[in-house]
Amino acid sequence: MIAQQLLNGLFLGAVYALFAVGYTLVFGVLDILNLAHAAIFTAAAFAAFSLAVGTGMPLPLAFLIAAAMAGIIGILLDRVAFAPLRRRNAGTLVPLISSIGVAIIIGATLRGIYGVDERHFTTGAADTAPVLHLGPAAFTIVELTIFLAAVVLMFVLSWTLRASPLGRRIRAVAEDRVAAALLGVNLERTIAATFFIASSLGGAAGVLTGLEYNSVTLDMGGPIELKGLAIIILGGMGSVTGAVIGGFVIGAVETLATAAGLSEWRDAITFGVMFLILVARPTGFFGKRALRQA
Amino acid sequence: MNALLDFYAKHSQLIDQIGINAILALSLSVSLQAGQLALAQVAFMGIAAYVSTILALNAHWPLAATIVAGVVASTIVAALLAFPVRRLRGVFLAIATIGFGEIVRVFANNLAITGGAEGISGIPNDAGTGVIYASLALVVLALFALSRTRFALAVALVREDEHAARGVGVDVGTVRLLSLALGGAIAGLGGALHAHSSNFITPADFGFATMEQVLVWCVIGGVTSPLGAVLGAALLSILPEVIRVLADYREITNGVILLAVILFVPGGIASLWRRGAVRVRV
Amino acid sequence: MLQLEQVGVSYGGVHALHDVSLRVDTARVLGLIGPNGAGKTTLVNATTGLAPLATGSIALDGARIDGLPTHRIARAGIARTYQNIRLFGVLDVRANLAAGAFARPGRLTEDAARELLERAGIAHVDLAAQASTLPYGDQRRLEIARALAAKPSVVMLDEPAAGMNPSETTRLVETIRAIAASGIAVLLIEHDMALVRAACDSVVVLNFGEVIARGTPAEVARDPVVVEAYLGSGAETLA
Numbered sequence: 110m111i112a113q114q115l116l117n118g119l120f121l122g123a124v125y126a127l128f129a130v131g132y133t134l135v136f137g138v139l140d141i142l143n144l145a146h147a148a149i150f151t152a153a154a155f156a157a158f159s160l161a162v163g164t165g166m167p168l169p170l171a172f173l174i175a176a177a178m179a180g181i182i183g184i185l186l187d188r189v190a191f192a193p194l195r196r197r198n199a200g201t202l203v204p205l206i207s208s209i210g211v212a213i214i215i216g217a218t219l220r221g222i223y224g225v226d227e228r229h230f231t232t233g234a235a236d237t238a239p240v241l242h243l244g245p246a247a248f249t250i251v252e253l254t255i256f257l258a259a260v261v262l263m264f265v266l267s268w269t270l271r272a273s274p275l276g277r278r279i280r281a282v283a284e285d286r287v288a289a290a291l292l293g294v295n296l297e298r299t300i301a302a303t304f305f306i307a308s309s310l311g312g313a314a315g316v317l318t319g320l321e322y323n324s325v326t327l328d329m330g331g332p333i334e335l336k337g338l339a340i341i342i343l344g345g346m347g348s349v350t351g352a353v354i355g356g357f358v359i360g361a362v363e364t365l366a367t368a369a370g371l372s373e374w375r376d377a378i379t380f381g382v383m384f385l386i387l388v389a390r391p392t393g394f395f396g397k398r399a400l401r402q403a
Numbered sequence: 404m405n406a407l408l409d410f411y412a413k414h415s416q417l418i419d420q421i422g423i424n425a426i427l428a429l430s431l432s433v434s435l436q437a438g439q440l441a442l443a444q445v446a447f448m449g450i451a452a453y454v455s456t457i458l459a460l461n462a463h464w465p466l467a468a469t470i471v472a473g474v475v476a477s478t479i480v481a482a483l484l485a486f487p488v489r490r491l492r493g494v495f496l497a498i499a500t501i502g503f504g505e506i507v508r509v510f511a512n513n514l515a516i517t518g519g520a521e522g523i524s525g526i527p528n529d530a531g532t533g534v535i536y537a538s539l540a541l542v543v544l545a546l547f548a549l550s551r552t553r554f555a556l557a558v559a560l561v562r563e564d565e566h567a568a569r570g571v572g573v574d575v576g577t578v579r580l581l582s583l584a585l586g587g588a589i590a591g592l593g594g595a596l597h598a599h600s601s602n603f604i605t606p607a608d609f610g611f612a613t614m615e616q617v618l619v620w621c622v623i624g625g626v627t628s629p630l631g632a633v634l635g636a637a638l639l640s641i642l643p644e645v646i647r648v649l650a651d652y653r654e655i656t657n658g659v660i661l662l663a664v665i666l667f668v669p670g671g672i673a674s675l676w677r678r679g680a681v682r683v684r685v
Numbered sequence: 686m687l688q689l690e691q692v693g694v695s696y697g698g699v700h701a702l703h704d705v706s707l708r709v710d711t712a713r714v715l716g717l718i719g720p721n722g723a724g725k726t727t728l729v730n731a732t733t734g735l736a737p738l739a740t741g742s743i744a745l746d747g748a749r750i751d752g753l754p755t756h757r758i759a760r761a762g763i764a765r766t767y768q769n770i771r772l773f774g775v776l777d778v779r780a781n782l783a784a785g786a787f788a789r790p791g792r793l794t795e796d797a798a799r800e801l802l803e804r805a806g807i808a809h810v811d812l813a814a815q816a817s818t819l820p821y822g823d824q825r826r827l828e829i830a831r832a833l834a835a836k837p838s839v840v841m842l843d844e845p846a847a848g849m850n851p852s853e854t855t856r857l858v859e860t861i862r863a864i865a866a867s868g869i870a871v872l873l874i875e876h877d878m879a880l881v882r883a884a885c886d887s888v889v890v891l892n893f894g895e896v897i898a899r900g901t902p903a904e905v906a907r908d909p910v911v912v913e914a915y916l917g918s919g920a921e922t923l924a
Contacts, residue, residue, distance in 0.1 A: 142494045202440050206622050207665045213658030338498050377509035380502040387499045388487040560784050567771040572759040572788030
């Protein structure tokens with residue numbers, strides 16, 4: 110039983126981590142808490158739905174296109190809501206509020222296009238998907254694929270940040286924007302790339318979540334938006350490694366809490382832990398410095 | 404005169420709602436004036452709503468007493484919250500207070516006394532328009548009176564430059580505590596009134612979505628004067644009703660207005676007729 | 686009178702200040718000079734409660750103030766200006782002065798406000814002007830006026846002449862001497878040796894967190910230890 114719960118926690122945590130990584134990347138580079146991240150998560154899920162179910166596109170392709178679309182929305186988000194504020198040195202709280210504005214607009218647009226009904230990727234096919242076993246724990250191919258997709262994406266991100274020229278530029282901007290600019294880094298392009306990466310990962314998490322529960326709804330971003338905060342606080346704001354670990358930890362905490370019969374109190378436990386960390390050690394376990402060392 | 408009464412009869416629900424929304428917006432504006440993005444107002448609102456409701460239904464207290472009890476409860480909780488968050492600033496304070504709000508919501512969702520996820524229904528609908536607007540007027544007057552005191556200067560200094568504020572003798576910790584407590588009291592008032600003007604309350608009334616809405620009102624209206632918060636709440640509550648076509652686009656209008664204000668009128672709409680330096684009269 | 690006795694401040698393992706003793710007397714101006722990084726601002730920060738003391742004590746008119754929170758030290762009668770101006774930029778001039786007088790009972794009347802501007806040498810400035818819109822030199826002097834508004838017994842000026850031209854600096858000398866003459870103990874951190882010579886009764890020289898010389902400005906300028914600290918060996922004297 111515990112093995113099953115741990116496995117569930119692992120799968121859940123992978124998607125949480127994927128979502129959180131985008132959140133923390135933007136914070137690490139720009140000191141902004143992007144509250145439109147969850148809206149992009151949701152939008153990508155709907156996009157994938159439209160592509161896969163609406164036009165009959167194969168799922169993997171729909172997934173990639175939806176994630177890319179999410180990335181583009183991220184770039185637009187920056188252009189519209191953050192870049193103008195950067196130019197006038199508006200601080201870090203104003204962009205937060207501005208991101209809420211964009212989140213509202215994205216949500217309202219989705220509601221306008223799709224209405225309030227729940228959408229599904231398949232109609233029951235998932236129930237007949239082959240079930241595999243790892244010891245006493247069982248999982249479906251779908252769950253495994255989702256898990257692997259999430260893990261692969263996180264590895265790609267990690268490699269990008271650590272080893273690629275773009276990654277070096279992103280880390281330079283995160284460390285010291287002014288110095289990076291003086292050293293010839295094109296700030297606006299690097300920031301746009303950061304948003305593309307962060308949002309496409311967030312969008313990917315949305316599609317995967319939609320597939321996991323076979324459900325795409327307007328409010329699917331709600332729970333994960335706030336949970337994402339807990340995850341990045343736990344892992345340290347700005348630390349990608351921390352977000353990954355935090356995602357898995359929270360995933361584990363949630364499934365274990367459910368197993369212990371405390372499922373209604375799950376969120377209180379998650380946010381309680383977050384609150385304690387903020388009070389005791391606001392920089393979390395890895396903190397912002399970690400992004401510079403990736 | 405008849406036309407007015409007619410108007411009121413048709414729109415009394417909305418009118419009451421605007422009054423309560425304005426009170427909630429004012430509660431957040433107090434924190435924002437001190438430069439603190441403390442987003443736990445909904446939690447304070449909820450605590451007062453539940454306390455007030457439970458006392459009314461279970462102990463049969465009269466309206467005024469339940470409201471006072473609710474406000475006292477929310478104020479105490481707000482003051483207590485000030486201690487663990489005293490070193491937190493900016494985004495971290497925002498997140499901590501959001502987290503606190505979520506914890507309160509989970510408790511409301513799970514305790515028997517709060518009726519769990521279904522909440523409590525059958526609340527006496529005895530907070531009429533008069534009570535609501537009298538309360539609003541009270542809060543506005545109190546805040547105006549406060550704006551002429553040394554406390555208001557201290558709040559402005561803490562907002563502008565905490566470091567320099569200490570250097571001129573401002574006890575920053577106490578200012579933050581008082582502004583959080585004051586915000587908690589006002590939010591509590593709004594919550595108790597909300598409970599007594601709706602038939603039922605559920606934990607969903609006091610979630611992050613509501614908090615975001617209150618934040619939107621404050622930002623759009625502007626927070627440097629109490630009137631700004633009231634304006635924001637009133638405007639955004641009325642707009643979709645007055646322009647019928649906008650009702651369907653209420654959400655997106657909110658978002659667009661919010662962005663427009665942030666980008667072009669950062670002081671909020673209320674700042675449009677204030678020019679030059681921020682005057683702090685002491 | 687401000688008395689620092691064997692004050693030591695550490696950041697991590699680094700001694701930012703070590704065994705520093707000095708005294709600023711009422712109605713006197715004490716100059717605090719030293720190369721960049723010598724610990725001058727650390728000393729001011731320690732005095733105002735922003736850095737904890739590892740060793741030693743700080744007393745104001747005989748009463749210990751080390752360990753007190755910054756706002757209490759301010760209320761006890763120590764006012765300061767900042768190396769990088771820290772006015773309340775968005776507020777008007779009058780509000781900035783009222784801020785300075787925050788710890789004082791009563792309101793700051795318009796007359797009192799104008800008098801402060803006069804003492805700081807900016808009598809011409811409009812009380813209703815937004816502080817951040819003032820020219821740089823006026824902003825520096827507004828910070829001084831704000832410090833005076835507290836009716837302090839000690840004023841610490843952290844590089845008030847930074848960015849000023851020679852004629853402005855000369856005017857600043859008069860302002861500083863007048864502040865001291867009004868019964869205030871003044872600690873002046875400065876790089877401009879001409880200003881230090883003209884304004885200070887005595888000087889303390891810091892290097893690497895330690896006091897390396899004391900005396901009148903003239904004595905200190907000739908002190909070979911000081912000259913070497915600033916200019917390296919081979920130079921004869923400080924400007």
